[in-house]
Amino acid sequence: MRVEEELRRLALEREDAFESALDALDLDPPDLLLRQMRAYLADQEDHGRIGHFVEKSVQLSLRTDGIEELDCHAVQFASGSSLDFKVRMKKRQTGWRITQFQFHLHLPTIRNVDMVRIHLNVKRKQDPLVIPRCHLHIGGGKRAHVPFPIMSPRLTLQLVCELIEPDVGI
Secondary structure (H helix, E strand, O other): OOHHHHHHHHHHHHHHHHHHHHHHOOEOOHHHHHHHHHHHHHHHHHOOOEOOOOHHHEEEEEOOOOOEEEEEEEEEEOOOOEEEEEEEEEEEOOEEEEEEEEEEEEOOOOOOOOEEEEEEOOOOOOOOOOOOOEEEEEOOOOOOOEEOOOOOHHHHHHHHHHHHHHHHOO
16 A cells, blocks of 8 residues: 555544544533633633633624534733634534634744644545644644644633643743
8 A cells, every 4th residue: 555545544534533523522502611611711810821801702602504603702811822712513413513613822923833723624625634624733824734632622722721822822
């Protein structure tokens, strides 16, 4: 087997595992997830990791296609970094499922890296060798799409706030 064929096979297996992980991930209802995300960010403010947190900066809305969207703009970290995120969920017979998410960590201009992004794409549209369904970008533009594990939005937020931001945001 050629190297390219083996890489493609492995990428497709990874994408199938991503699909299985999404199907197995049971989310809390959107209104409860909203309260959890707000409470977590308020806790981060109490610990001095983020600046003044306004609960209204995290909003929940219903789109016309039946998807609930949790949206957050410009949470400011003590380091000068900021975070935006968007999580889309849809009700299925078996419960709530993530359809897409985006976490964008904007870093201060004194850093070599200006942004770290974590994305879960809606569908498998691109070549899985080039753009995995769930991936992390370091920096802006068309940089590498590093495969990233699919996990709950609450856990992804915690990972960004407690591990990624302190490592690259200072």
